Amino acid sequence: MTALLELDGLTRHFGGLTAVDEVTTHVGQGELVGLIGPNGAGKTTLFNLISGFTRPSSGAVRFKGEEITGLPPHQVAHRGMSRTFQNLRVFPNMTVFDNISVGALGALGVGAFQSVIGGRKRSHEISERSWEMLERVGLNEQANDLAANLSYGKRKYLEIARALAMEPDLLILDEPAAGMNHSETAELSQFITELNSEGLTIMLVEHDMSLVMGICERVVVLASGRKIADDTPVEVRQNQAVLDAYLGGDDE
Amino acid sequence: MSKQLLTKVGMVVLLFVVVPAVLMAFDRGYFYQIATIAAVFVLLAASLHLVTGVAGLLHLGHAAFYGIGAYVAALLGSELEIGFTLGLPAAGLAAAFVAFLVALPTMRLISIYFAVATLAIGQMLYLIFLNWVSVTKGPNGVLLFSGIDFFGFDIESEIGIYYVVTAIMALSVVVLYRLTNSYYGNALRSLREDDQCAAAMGINVTVLKMQAFVISAFFAGLAGALWAYTTGYISPNDFNFSQSILVLAMVVVGGLGSLPGAVIGALLLILLPEVLRDVGDTRNIFVGLVMFGAILFLPKGLFGEVSALRFARRILGSGWSGSADNREVGWE
Ligand SMILES: Nc1ncnc2c1ncn2[C@@H]1O[C@H](COP(=O)(O)OP(=O)(O)OP(=O)(O)O)[C@@H](O)[C@H]1O
Ligand SMILES: [Mg+2]
Numbered sequence: 004m005t006a007l008l009e010l011d012g013l014t015r016h017f018g019g020l021t022a023v024d025e026v027t028t029h030v031g032q033g034e035l036v037g038l039i040g041p042n043g044a045g046k047t048t049l050f051n052l053i054s055g056f057t058r059p060s061s062g063a064v065r066f067k068g069e070e071i072t073g074l075p076p077h078q079v080a081h082r083g084m085s086r087t088f089q090n091l092r093v094f095p096n097m098t099v100f101d102n103i104s105v106g107a108l109g110a111l112g113v114g115a116f117q118s119v120i121g122g123r124k125r126s127h128e129i130s131e132r133s134w135e136m137l138e139r140v141g142l143n144e145q146a147n148d149l150a151a152n153l154s155y156g157k158r159k160y161l162e163i164a165r166a167l168a169m170e171p172d173l174l175i176l177d178e179p180a181a182g183m184n185h186s187e188t189a190e191l192s193q194f195i196t197e198l199n200s201e202g203l204t205i206m207l208v209e210h211d212m213s214l215v216m217g218i219c220e221r222v223v224v225l226a227s228g229r230k231i232a233d234d235t236p237v238e239v240r241q242n243q244a245v246l247d248a249y250l251g252g253d254d255e
Numbered sequence: 256m257s258k259q260l261l262t263k264v265g266m267v268v269l270l271f272v273v274v275p276a277v278l279m280a281f282d283r284g285y286f287y288q289i290a291t292i293a294a295v296f297v298l299l300a301a302s303l304h305l306v307t308g309v310a311g312l313l314h315l316g317h318a319a320f321y322g323i324g325a326y327v328a329a330l331l332g333s334e335l336e337i338g339f340t341l342g343l344p345a346a347g348l349a350a351a352f353v354a355f356l357v358a359l360p361t362m363r364l365i366s367i368y369f370a371v372a373t374l375a376i377g378q379m380l381y382l383i384f385l386n387w388v389s390v391t392k393g394p395n396g397v398l399l400f401s402g403i404d405f406f407g408f409d410i411e412s413e414i415g416i417y418y419v420v421t422a423i424m425a426l427s428v429v430v431l432y433r434l435t436n437s438y439y440g441n442a443l444r445s446l447r448e449d450d451q452c453a454a455a456m457g458i459n460v461t462v463l464k465m466q467a468f469v470i471s472a473f474f475a476g477l478a479g480a481l482w483a484y485t486t487g488y489i490s491p492n493d494f495n496f497s498q499s500i501l502v503l504a505m506v507v508v509g510g511l512g513s514l515p516g517a518v519i520g521a522l523l524l525i526l527l528p529e530v531l532r533d534v535g536d537t538r539n540i541f542v543g544l545v546m547f548g549a550i551l552f553l554p555k556g557l558f559g560e561v562s563a564l565r566f567a568r569r570i571l572g573s574g575w576s577g578s579a580d581n582r583e584v585g586w587e
Binding site: 054056075076077080081085086088092093094095096097098100101104105106108109110113114115117118119120122123125126127129130131133134143146147149165166169 | 430433434437438439440441442444445447448449451452453454455456457458459460466470512560561564565575577578580582584585586587
């Protein structure tokens, strides 16, 4: 079976800095893969390379067997990849429901013409899918509240629900537990495991090892842009290179 | 009758029965003139609302597209004897076409850079109206003697003109209402909120921004044709920078992102100076004070976006209520 996502020698320079350095790895269908590394290791840059937000200096990204290197973000999204952002990005002046609907309408498509006449069927499809995701993350009571008025934790779930409304084949989450306390993190890992057990392939960045170690089958470790480990959590925990990278990291 | 139907019928009755009855009761040319100017500016504000209020692109050259529509309609009418029936769509399409051409290089610009680019486009078109004398007649402007021929009917009475102008304005506003209050509107709003994030959801940001810009120019072009046919005379100064700013002020005072807000803003800034006519030249100070006060005390506008969307969903029945608890959310 070919992997869902394959990265081949992916590299990105920013001036003199090599943020991502020759990273080669893959994510198989149905896997839950963690990506960890100290501050500035290049995790977000790697996600940006995968999702089309940053062009690689060299190397290739293949998704479902098709080369997607250099495609713009919306085209990558259309192929079934959906992401969240490290610094939590919801649409603050739109309602919770309307936020989620953007994921659904982005995947299903809407046109100016059909919004004026005859687009009822598509609208219902978008509405139903959005409502389903809204219930799934338990935000139905706040459907008509502005996203800006939600608590931080709920906004995190809103962002995930919006990404899920695209019904992606691969979901990539950039530090979903950032800023959450212990019980919130536990609840979130429960949710992520549940999504994965339903068959969704997930790639998860975490700065902090604990969440990833608890739920991922496989962990990729980056340090200074380079992949230094790619193994099961148990192995990674004992890997000397990983221990060195984390101990040598500036704020660990 | 349901609440939703009642509201819609009420609006139609107001526009097509009550206002005409009042106009006929007074039967003064001046009142008819104010009514048609108000209709033209409602359409201008409603079209700018789509691009600036909904899609969040600060557009400082809207009056230029209004001007293109006016010149195309007036020149077709006076030079080529192509009347209103064809002149009206031609005016809209010409404005949309020019918008499309200038949008190609402009749409990747963001925030203040986009605003300055549209300002430059507006000035450029204004200078063309002013200086391309062989076509536009330059500062002398264009006289248009022909009346409105509407599919073979010659509309000459003032009340007839009111009906034609109002009907076209109303139809256009309905289209803009659908574009705003639909999932297409949600896509446009997501651009305003965070266009990178919208791209991650699969939205083609550049194409969508261009659509909003071109559609908005189309309706500004229609407004231009209505203006040319109702005043019978146009000149470059009808379409200068201060007109763009006036329309922008209508949209902001009414409430950015709110279609009813744009309509209310337009009516306020057209009717208020007329109501204050007896006050004399100081009336502009009053108008300025009202605008200033509105922005200070109601920064979200007289009829803000949140209320406008709720109004569309609940009162006008555009919301989807297929969920288990039958709440109006999303769009029908
Ligand atoms: N657009 C950019 N221009 C220049 N340098 C950049 C850019 N984006 C990232 N970098 C640099 O690349 C390196 C990797 O950054 P990146 O954000 O990918 O790290 P990260 O692993 O996500 O870190 P964190 O845990 O803090 O989120 C950093 O040194 C960063 O300063
Ligand atoms: Mg990061």
